[in-house]
Amino acid sequence: MSEWDSFPDIVRGDGFWLVDSRGNRYLDGVASMWCNVWGHSKREIITTINSQSKKIIHSSLFNLTNNQAETLAKKLVSISPGMNRVFYSDNGSTAMEIAFKIAIQHWQNIGQKNKTMFATLQNGYHGDTFGTMSVGFVPAFFGKFKKNLYKTIQIPFENSYKISNHKEYHSQTLERIENQLSKNHNIAAFVMESGAQIAGGVNIYRDNFQSDIGKICKKHGVLFILDEIATGFGRLGSLVEYTAQKSKPDIVSYGKMLTAGYLPMAATLVTKKIYDSFLGNYHAMKHLYHGHTFTGNTMACAVANQNLQLYQKTGLISKVNKTAKHLEKRLEEFWNINAVGDIRHKGMLAGIELVSNRTKKIPISFSKSTNKIVFDEAKKHKIYLRTLGNIVMLVPPLAISQKELDFLMDGTIKTIKNITK
Numbered sequence: 001m002s003e004w005d006s007f008p009d010i011v012r013g014d015g016f017w018l019v020d021s022r023g024n025r026y027l028d029g030v031a032s033m034w035c036n037v038w039g040h041s042k043r044e045i046i047t048t049i050n051s052q053s054k055k056i057i058h059s060s061l062f063n064l065t066n067n068q069a070e071t072l073a074k075k076l077v078s079i080s081p082g083m084n085r086v087f088y089s090d091n092g093s094t095a096m097e098i099a100f101k102i103a104i105q106h107w108q109n110i111g112q113k114n115k116t117m118f119a120t121l122q123n124g125y126h127g128d129t130f131g132t133m134s135v136g137f138v139p140a141f142f143g144k145f146k147k148n149l150y151k152t153i154q155i156p157f158e159n160s161y162k163i164s165n166h167k168e169y170h171s172q173t174l175e176r177i178e179n180q181l182s183k184n185h186n187i188a189a190f191v192m193e194s195g196a197q198i199a200g201g202v203n204i205y206r207d208n209f210q211s212d213i214g215k216i217c218k219k220h221g222v223l224f225i226l227d228e229i230a231t232g233f234g235r236l237g238s239l240v241e242y243t244a245q246k247s248k249p250d251i252v253s254y255g256k257m258l259t260a261g262y263l264p265m266a267a268t269l270v271t272k273k274i275y276d277s278f279l280g281n282y283h284a285m286k287h288l289y290h291g292h293t294f295t296g297n298t299m300a301c302a303v304a305n306q307n308l309q310l311y312q313k314t315g316l317i318s319k320v321n322k323t324a325k326h327l328e329k330r331l332e333e334f335w336n337i338n339a340v341g342d343i344r345h346k347g348m349l350a351g352i353e354l355v356s357n358r359t360k361k362i363p364i365s366f367s368k369s370t371n372k373i374v375f376d377e378a379k380k381h382k383i384y385l386r387t388l389g390n391i392v393m394l395v396p397p398l399a400i401s402q403k404e405l406d407f408l409m410d411g412t413i414k415t416i417k418n419i420t421k
């Protein structure tokens, strides 16, 4: 914090732009932490918020139900092959905690009490609570809490930038997973991000990698939990990323873009087989003792329903794929900058790795945090950027126009050139 003397005070959204109290405008290159879809003032969503607020804003799902929550659950199940039931929460971390608790209790409910361990890939990220830090352990973020975290099996998994033979590395990783799953009979579930590891460094999976892991899980009777909090609803070019990855999870979590980034909401979906294992008479205590105050929040569900209708009505996913092609083309220009060591891109996500030496792949470093340096310079070009360590993230709102995307790309090029001159 000592590096930051002040922050732009955002008072208004105008389409894809954030406007501060001094009237400065910044194009949102981060989709307000990877969740904004339509920009910040989408008429249909604001209308939904206004009209729902006149009916009821929040009613709980404890002993009650509400039409918005039910409609959304049906919709989520209908777009998520293999899924049957939905558990709502209000952020991605809790959606993952719920997935973990469901996995452990599922095994207990069917009489396998020893299955309590989670296996995962190194550098996955699933949130900032203790359970999610234990499973998605990014050393740079969570090193200080290591002693407080529970034990998990972390399969070595390097970022693609550091690997020379990708094919060989990926089959080695699959072998390592198979080896762990075959010898440890206490593994409740294998957990991974769907499509790509994002916070752990924009590591995009090779074709079939995720589906091959799913098959290994099935073979060894281990549940397969997918985290689609950052990739679900089109970030990588598919509405449901696990269908593009040809994989069949037992449990999947959504968040972020579910409400187009307007209200906090997340959801954990399970198969019928898992759901059924929680049924029984009351004294059998098979039910899940888990409930958040704002679970199934009526307003957030109404917004999510409106959001998903807009996806359909506007054909957003095919538009995203067109915009993504343009993004890919523009990213070529970044190779002209010496400090760019690698560019990883899929759909509407790009990570531009800044290095001080391209051949040796040495990450760039400044006297201040790279995020601060990039943020300050980007502001001068009227764009809002954030980095993950030495990686400049481009995660624009999905519906951004080509013209505004060009503005973002031009500003990012100038930013990187200026700070690395």
Ligand SMILES: Cc1ncc(COP(=O)(O)O)c(C=O)c1O
Pocket (backbone or CB within 6 Å): 091, 092, 093, 094, 096, 125, 126, 127, 128, 193, 198, 199, 227, 228, 229, 230, 231, 255, 256
């Ligand atoms: C893949 C993934 N899982 C979980 C989370 C946690 O979500 P939240 O920040 O809403 O708790 C994030 C957040 O960035 C994420 O990227």
